[in-house]
Amino acid sequence: MENQRPLILVSNDDGIVAKGISELIxxxxxxxxxxxxxxxxxxxxxxxxxxxxxxxxxxxxxxxVGLTVYKCSGNPADCVKLAFETVLDRKPDLVVGGINHxxxxxxxxxxxxxxxxxxxxxLKGVPSIGFSLCSHExxxxxxxxxxxxxDIARLVLEKGLPALTCLNVNFPDTQELKGVKICRQTKGxxxxxxxxxxxxxxxxxxxxxxxxxxxxxxxxxxxxxxxANGYVAITPTTVDVTAYGMIDELKTWF
Amino acid sequence: MENQRPLILVSNDDGIVAKGISELIxxxxxxxxxxxxxxxxxxxxxxxxxxxxxxxxxxxxxxxVGLTVYKCSGNPADCVKLAFETVLDRKPDLVVGGINHxxxxxxxxxxxxxxxxxxxxxLKGVPSIGFSLCSHExxxxxxxxxxxxxDIARLVLEKGLPALTCLNVNFPDTQELKGVKICRQTKGxxxxxxxxxxxxxxxxxxxxxxxxxxxxxxxxxxxxxxxANGYVAITPTTVDVTAYGMIDELKTWF
Numbered sequence: 157m158e159n160q161r162p163l164i165l166v167s168n169d170d171g172i173v174a175k176g177i178s179e180l181i182x183x184x185x186x187x188x189x190x191x192x193x194x195x196x197x198x199x200x201x202x203x204x205x206x207x208x209x210x211x212x213x214x215x216x217x218x219x220x221v222g223l224t225v226y227k228c229s230g231n232p233a234d235c236v237k238l239a240f241e242t243v244l245d246r247k248p249d250l251v252v253g254g255i256n257h258x259x260x261x262x263x264x265x266x267x268x269x270x271x272x273x274x275x276x277x278x279l280k281g282v283p284s285i286g287f288s289l290c291s292h293e294x295x296x297x298x299x300x301x302x303x304x305x306x307d308i309a310r311l312v313l314e315k316g317l318p319a320l321t322c323l324n325v326n327f328p329d330t331q332e333l334k335g336v337k338i339c340r341q342t343k344g345x346x347x348x349x350x351x352x353x354x355x356x357x358x359x360x361x362x363x364x365x366x367x368x369x370x371x372x373x374x375x376x377x378x379x380x381x382x383x384a385n386g387y388v389a390i391t392p393t394t395v396d397v398t399a400y401g402m403i404d405e406l407k408t409w410f
Numbered sequence: 411m412e413n414q415r416p417l418i419l420v421s422n423d424d425g426i427v428a429k430g431i432s433e434l435i436x437x438x439x440x441x442x443x444x445x446x447x448x449x450x451x452x453x454x455x456x457x458x459x460x461x462x463x464x465x466x467x468x469x470x471x472x473x474x475v476g477l478t479v480y481k482c483s484g485n486p487a488d489c490v491k492l493a494f495e496t497v498l499d500r501k502p503d504l505v506v507g508g509i510n511h512x513x514x515x516x517x518x519x520x521x522x523x524x525x526x527x528x529x530x531x532x533l534k535g536v537p538s539i540g541f542s543l544c545s546h547e548x549x550x551x552x553x554x555x556x557x558x559x560x561d562i563a564r565l566v567l568e569k570g571l572p573a574l575t576c577l578n579v580n581f582p583d584t585q586e587l588k589g590v591k592i593c594r595q596t597k598g599x600x601x602x603x604x605x606x607x608x609x610x611x612x613x614x615x616x617x618x619x620x621x622x623x624x625x626x627x628x629x630x631x632x633x634x635x636x637x638a639n640g641y642v643a644i645t646p647t648t649v650d651v652t653a654y655g656m657i658d659e660l661k662t663w664f
Contacts, residue, residue, distance in 0.1 A: 201459060212617075320597070321655075345535065350492060
């Protein structure tokens with residue numbers, strides 16, 4: 157079937173109605189056949205979480221030439237797993253997550269549902285890319301990101317990605333992008349992560365918040381540096397999390 | 411405070427009432443002061459997922475000499491984050507997740523709430539270990555694992571772990587353990603992941619299931635090989651997921 161157009165599976169974690177996924181679909185449609193399986197509501201911060209304690213459900217939202225859209229009651233990683241076994245008639249050529257409303261650089265990769273989509277695609281052996289914009293605004297402006305999204309997706313379709321490797325792409329919130337930087341994950345820690353409040357006399361309620369303390373300040377090879385300086389940050393990301401450098405040392409312990 | 415006993419934070423993803431966490435607490439108590447902050451119900455397969463859309467709540471369950479137990483309405487990673495800012499009076503010396511009822515070897519590390527505990531501890535700069543047993547039985551037998559849990563925890567307290575590195579320890583479901591193997595993460599894929607059923611005439615309901623296809627069969631350095639051959643599998647695991655090997659290649663793309 158050499159004349160088939162590339163098959164592109166799209167999902168996200170902000171949910172099917174988010175502007176970011178609509179924009180992503182618009183940017184990707186010229187590149188191939190797009191199938192969307194996205195959460196029916198926001199599932200931010202769910203990482204690679206799966207739904208194990210209850211069944212999930214999907215349904216068709218819209219079918220157009222070259223575009224089919226489904227919504228699903230599961231998490232982002234569930235959406236990818238379910239699409240592979242239900243709505244896709246062949247293995248996709250590309251899995252894309254996003255465009256996320258919010259930064260998924262640095263250690264956020266571990267919590268990101270957008271990257272949950274991408275890690276799942278990568279684990280299934282398909283070249284996979286996550287796109288995120290450093291703005292949580294529902295009406296964020298994705299215009300400048302568009303040509304980069306399309307170029308990066310086209311390059312990955314042409315060249316592929318190494319086994320067990322995916323891309324985490326973050327855009328600064330500006331319309332004047334300076335180009336692309338290839339980065340490593342910034343080291344750092346979230347601090348002051350909880351906002352405490354009382355409810356009906358019980359003061360043990362906490363809402364997640366926090367600020368990120370960068371431990372790699374001024375390191376020009378990090379994704380944070382790229383974003384702070386107006387560049388598109390592309391961080392190649394592995395799903396083989398073995399700490400190979402520690403294997404020999406650890407063998408001496410036993 | 412050189413005479414303080416080590417402070418050990420414990421959590422899991424099977425929830426506070428699981429046998430595995432009770433056994434873990436029992437094994438660890440001789441090593442130091444144990445504080446438990448565990449989910450109030452099972453949160454299996456939640457990976458590093460955070461609770462972002464609603465507040466979480468914690469409460470004291472039990473206080474004894476050298477042991478304080480709290481339950482929390484959040485996910486495993488929430489539990490660790492919350493404990494650091496609420497119930498711990500100093501930075502812990504060790505964060506431990508488990509003992510999980512079920513295998514967290516191979517690519518399961520990405521979905522594991524047990525490893526969500528461990529990754530969170532590691533991101534906070536504390537030596538962290540996850541323990542899992544290859545049995546989902548509520549009444550699984552953790553007896554043989556006990557001495558290994560204690561020895562591994564003691565070694566990590568003594569020697570520490572490199573920055574950004576934690577341990578993923580899995581036990582085969584046997585009482586005749588052959589010793590320890592230091593491993594890498596087995597490559598492979600989950601397949602046949604969904605069980606379809608109909609509900610009220612709608613046949614788009616799916617429940618997660620699946621079988622793992624090992625792509626590293628007979629590779630003696632993998633965690634699957636160790637488990638299949640009766641060894642305790644210790645896989646050193648990194649939270650820096652940058653695919654360093656692809657950076658130079660990727661730079662040639664742009």
